[in-house]
Amino acid sequence: MFIKKQLKIFVDGYLLNKEHQGTKTYVRELYKVFAKQNPDILIFIGCFKDAAIEDEFKHHKNVKFIYFTYSNRVFRMIFEIPKIISSYNFHFAHFQYVIPFVTSKSCKYIVTIHDILFNDFTNYFSKAYRLKRNFLFKYSAKRAEFLLTVSNYSKDRIKFHYKLQNKEILVTPNGVSDDFFKETEKSESIKYIDTKFGINNYILYVSRIEPRKNQQSLLKAFLEMNDQKVHIVFIGFKSINNIEFDSILDSLNSEQKSKVHIFQNISDNDLFYFINAARIFAYPSLAEGFGIPPLEAGAMKTPVVCSNKTAMSDFDFFNKNLIDVDDVESLKASLKNNLYNDNESHLAFVQKSIKEKYHWKKASDVLTDIIKS
Known part of the structure; x- marks a missing residue:
């Protein structure tokens, strides 16, 4: 046999x-x-x-x-x-x-x-x-x-x-893992991040720090917005030196430094809460073979502003929030619009589209x- x-x-x-x-x-x-x-x-x-x-x-x-x-x-x-x-x-x-x-x-x-x-x-x-x-x-x-x-x-x-x-x-x-589609109260995540890290009301970017990831343009747009109530959080390891980003960081005054937060070693659990509590998840990368993070954020109904370049051009469900990040003014305008204009139906559409496709x-x-x- x-x-x-x-x-x-x-x-x-x-x-x-x-x-x-x-x-x-x-x-x-x-x-x-x-x-x-x-x-x-x-x-x-x-x-x-x-x-x-x-x-x-x-x-x-x-x-x-x-x-x-x-x-x-x-x-x-x-x-x-x-x-x-x-x-x-x-x-x-x-x-x-x-x-x-x-x-x-x-x-x-x-x-x-x-x-x-x-x-x-x-x-x-x-x-x-x-x-x-x-x-x-x-x-x-x-x-x-x-x-x-x-x-x-x-x-x-x-x-x-x-x-x-x-x-x-x-x-x-x-x-996108099923975990990101589970309904988690935004208020619980906001409280968790505020209690553990002392941060609230923030724009978030999750990615390795290197020039093509374009943290520099996001930081420029954030500083030009000059919104006293909003912070910005970068989560990611430095894989290739980003001289322009580092130069901007070095030039910040004490008040600006208090609103810019950079983390490297964040647990999966904390990352989940960071994404869910964010006012906006920004992903201004200039080049990606795919681009998972903005999809994970969209699955959690966190507003996403995403680059339209390379493989990310497929993410058309982000609609007007899929932008040309070469234009800092466009990036700044999109961030402002999403900070102060809630659109629950759009967030639900994005979540549904991601769940069906990815x-x-x-x-x-x-x-x-x-x-x-």
Whole structure:
């Protein structure tokens, strides 16, 4: 009697140990849904031991963990991960951006390249940054059996820059977790943030701090508004020096400094309350391969002012709040309008649109087809 072997997939989950970013959300949320959808597939997540990560997957009996011993990612990719894949006899292995140079013939490799923005927006990235990533990403895109990305915008740019006209690129779109659609009283969140952080009545931006994220334009618009009652909050790690943003911060007087708040290490729970309590969630990024944060805010019925550039042009449900952020005057006007004009029907429409269009099952369905085909 023939007994079919249980499918096993290795997931390089080192990003789960990192700060808030879209790729971390992608790995976590995609595999929570995939695990639930495919209880017959064993999923082994490679990461560093962390009780919070284990807790995220505690309801999925088919999710196991393999804890890395090499802290250096290069050493992990060259030595540790190939050995893990070989010793466990994995059928599939899924990586973000880069696959190992040493591969197993019995394993099929999946790589998700979320974006290659450094090729279209070269002024925001050093030459060394671009050369290194182009070499690794192009190698991985060509070598992997399955190439994934998160938006049609990224798909088109990857195909163009890496000349992959004959290779199929599958889109596994980002989604919004169900947690963001749960009705949570705004007043409770406002009280929580005010009590814990001493901040209320604020504009919020959540993203890594780097030039293309355009924190500088948002800060300029905020300062020019000169609204004595409103604060601004930036949440995100500094990944690339943003000289213009830092220069503006250094020039602030004491009164202005009291209204500008920057946080890096914020828990998921606190971040949830920050988004829900915000007067406006602003996302003036100049370039994104997708852009999850404004969707999470919109799902919570927090007013969103969002850039209309690159992949974010798909977010047409934001209507007049999807703007050209190159124009600081336009950004300033949109912020003012949303601060003092409530539009509950628009917020409900945005939430409904996001719920219908952006859910993780779409990405999980694509991954399921790959694994079970």
